[in-house]
Amino acid sequence: MVMADTESCSSRAVDFAPSQRRKQREKIEVYNEVLCRLRDLNIEESTFPAFEDELWAHFSRLPTRYALDVNVERAEDVLMHKRLLSKAHDPSGRPAIQVRLVQLRSAMDGSQVESVHMKFTGKADAQCSDYPNKKRVHPPPAFGTSSDLEFVHNAKRVVKDMEVMFSARPIHYRLMHEITISTNDKPKLLAQLTSLLSELGLNIREAHAFSTTDGYSLDVFVVDGWALEDTEQLKIVLVKEISKVEKLSSVRSHAINHVRELEKTGNKLNSSHVNMPGSGNDVWEIDTSLLKYESKLASCSYGDLYKGTFYGQDVAIKVLRIEHLNENLRREFTQEVNIMRKIQHKNVVQFFGACTTPPNLCIVTEFMSGGSIYDLLHKQKSGFKLPLLLKLAIDVSEGMSYLHQNGIMHRDLKAANLLMDENGVVKIADFGVARVQAQPGVMTAETGTYRWMAPEVIEHKPYDHKADVFSFGVVLWEMLTGKLPYENLTPLQAAVGVVQKGLRPVIPQYTRPKFVELLERCWQQDPSLRPEFSEITNLLEDLASR
Template identity: 70%
Template sequence: MGFLQKQSWLKQHSFSPKRDYEKMGTNAYQNYVAIPNDGTDVWEIDPRNLKFENKVASGSYGDLYKGTYCSQEVAIKVLKPERLNTDLQKEFAQEVFIMRKVRHKNVVQFLGACTQPPNLCIITEFMSGGSVYDYLHKQKGVFRLPSLLKVAIDVSKGMNYLHQNNIIHRDLKAANLLMDENEVVKVADFGVARVKSQSGVMTAETGTYRWMAPEVIEHKPYDHKADVFSFGIVLWELLTGKLPYEYLTPLQAAVGVVQKNLRPTIPKHTNPKLAELLERCWQQDPALRPDFSEIIEILQQIAKEV
């Protein structure tokens, strides 16, 4: 957010305690209760209150640690200082801007961020169950149909919430689905998510090729239906425990998806209604894909029948 934008944003959203308290007393038809603002951002975290325990993962962006913040278990994503170019800072700002507004039981809860370079980090609830990807590939876990449906419904509810708030995730895949200690699955990792532009047009190559909708691969304008395509691939991952197009490089997969209508093979014993949902989610034409509110209904219907 540029300085001027921030100024005008603050103007719209700022409170002067004195002024607002005076108004509260006199103005009975005020349309909301003014909560005074002490001028500090509620989500700005003092690094002195963070304790780092062990490193959980590392990626190109930096490292993920388990730790505590004011004695609650948290995950701390630390951006590598040497990678801190303007692009990464922009992505960081983007992620904080999106996450601080988001609250849903199937979306990993953002707790705050340290925003003073060079130590930029994002603090979220800690998900002790790890990722669905690790469960499938490292623990060689399999989901029986009832638990597969529960996972799929959790993810759909989280995604439906994001879409209702005009947020497109853009990098939906099993590795970005995390499980808590009660096996509730939550959508994570908003590094490349975007608030849908009012024009409704978004272009940019992002996400991971194997999960990516054809319109995204081709740099065409796209919308929230791109996430539905990726969700179809995720459903297939849950069903098979395999990597999509494992015999192809990511680039070959991308070319196949766009030019040859390539899709993963649905196992022949798949529940027919689930197979039909998969096919609909990965339609080439985004308009033919269901949205998540419909997906939730379909999955809940299948769950009733199994």
């Protein structure tokens, strides 16, 4: 039994067998160094009798890579990781999140300082720009960025050379946010977290992901894209959004486990399911006995919409009336499920599952407590102020851009099919007549609602995804005016006017010229002259920034 080569603060004896790998030796050296530094800092916790064992258990449950990557000069950060992992053990403590400002170091000459594209306002820009030769006022990242790691390792090996380099080249510091998250480990967790950070407008500069031996995660991100003075707000937003992801994962897990349990007990899913192309009636199939109905939200000739719960999660349940089930309605139902089960975006209503076994045909989605844009407009009996209009329009445009990028046309875009959640985020709903576009220009069936319909669709001509852009232009007008398009005409009269007379909604005189230009481009008779949603999003964001 021998101790590590360096002086140890630990009473722990370690057996270094000849075959033991170098990385394992380094892990123990890091453990010892962290322990020494914590005691040098007079951290009270480090003096407790059981602390050595607890710290070693922390390093042992994490991969060796954690010890090799962590910045030992910031031993306090190891304690922070230990506490977050401990907090994540308690379901009420998940997700455990720490957000702080960190100061990144880079040594380069002034002409080579790399600019960073940050979406900050004046004050934040001033804070985040590179600035040379200032004393650190914030800690470095727990694991360092690539440039920080290079300096730390080189400093350990050739201190004198580094001193020469630093004296010759100014040190520049840059402020960013470091986000540390601990929760239950699960498949695709890292992908979900990175996607969420991106959706919040954060740019990930560094990422370090670790899984413990007992099923927990420790993920650390260094990001820019959030105002430096709003660190606490960033934490609040992250806790809320990650909790949503966790809740959705739990709901899905319950559904998956329920289906697997049915299969184990021999209760196969009923063979009379509505045929779902390519789906195999997979884990999205819901047992209707698990749904709890609370209140009816709406009714139409072919079905009803309810608010309910599914495993404690508020949901919307769209139920088809079996007495009205014909081949067209069955086809629409099948198509809606087949599309919704494949898509996931922050501006598209989230699909939870469906029951495809007659007579209980239903689709279950997230419940949107804010109601529809149509309801909101007609409740206030006026259009939205431009800042709010642009915010909502950007949500819709981003959702439509995602759908089109995935080859999906909505074909019934209107204010009534745009729903809001409790945070005012708009999500696209109702995919009953949506279609996957196999190739451009092949669709000819008349579908959608006349007042929002593109002229080529009304005329039964071949059309493509640009038909949605025309409808979006009408939606923009709806949000601007708060009125029903062509309110003095019947739907059929409006359709005839759009096709034969080039009729378009009248744009109010007070409208900003750039917004008028966007509306008119969306309404072009020639679909090829209409912009893509990616361009529309950029135009709306530009208008919003003015």
